[in-house]
Amino acid sequence: KGKRAFIAGVADDNGYGWAIAKSLAAAGAEILVGTWVPALNIFESSLRRGKFDDSRILPDGSLMEITKVYPLDAVFDNPEDVPEDIKANKRYAGSSNWTVQEVAESVKKDFGNIDILVHSLANGPEVIKPLLETSRRGYLAALSASSYSYVSLLKHFVPIMNPGGSSISLTYIASERIIPGYGGGMSSAKAALESDTRVLAFEAGRKHKIRVNTISAGPLRSRAAKAIGFIDMMIDYSLANAPLQKELSAEEVGNTAAFLASPLASAITGACYIR
Ligand code: NAD
Secondary structure (H helix, E strand, O other): OOOOOEEEEEOOOOOHHHHHHHHHHHOOOOEEEEEEEHHHHHHHHHHOOOOHHHHHHHHOOOOEEEEEEEEOOOOOOOOOHHHHHHHHHHHHHOOOOOOOHHHHHHHHHHHHHEEEEEEEOOOOOOOOOHHHHOOOOHHHHHHHHHHHHHHHHHHOOOOOOOEEEEEEEEEEEEEEEEEEEOOHHHHHHHHHHHHHHHHHHHHHHHOOOHHHHHHOOOOOOOHHHHHHOOOOHHHHHOOOOOOOOOOOHHHHHHHHHHHHHHHHOOOOOOOEEEE
């Protein structure tokens, strides 16, 4: 039987989440996505209006189907966590059940279980500030949205993941090497994500036979990357210095994720894949 995947962090057709969804769909998986609440309306209406149809084409010519789009804000674990100003915010008030715990409950109610969990989201409100100028609030916000969000997703989804399931996140080399410009605590957030990958691989592996890996991806001109401001420079740098002198495509990262989620990778866990 085909596998079912939940991919958190898809809000357009330019990012890694979309590319991973496509590679998993091409391999026969059913696709569910979690979309950041403030981006939900535009994503759903663009999908409906056919704006993504060209990017939905799979290698066999068919169109990727997204079975269901769930609103999600991964910085909130349950309704008690949501502050009043967010509750009252028009963009949030229009949707419901978008905290991590509620999304996992909804997926359980709708589908019973999943096999693949993908975390393809990050946010650092002070990313353009050097670490030395980052506020405590900005630093903690980066960790909350980019690192703990993964701990929380896995924690809430593991109970509905079939044994042998696979979980994947996306990280960036700024965790290990200094990349000036990747500020606001985002380098710290990626370091935490990579360390957590090893710990979570141990815990989720022992307890539920779930594999946990992360992909350290090269630079891609996504919406999030453009907001950081130096993406073209990073692409030029990779082109000049990487062993394969070509621009990385999102599809190549998608295919790495599909491999890691497949039985071909059945003994690979706790790893950081560099692509
Ligand atoms: P993207 O903009 O396509 O994806 C980021 C997504 O995160 C967006 O859809 C956004 O709506 C969502 N998001 C932000 N805060 C959220 C929250 N609180 N709850 C739920 N969703 C939230 O950009 P991308 O570059 O494809 O990013 C995907 C992942 O890839 C991120 O972890 C990023 O750090 C990582 N990555 C990107 C690059 C790159 O060059 N683009 C390189 C290495 C790693």
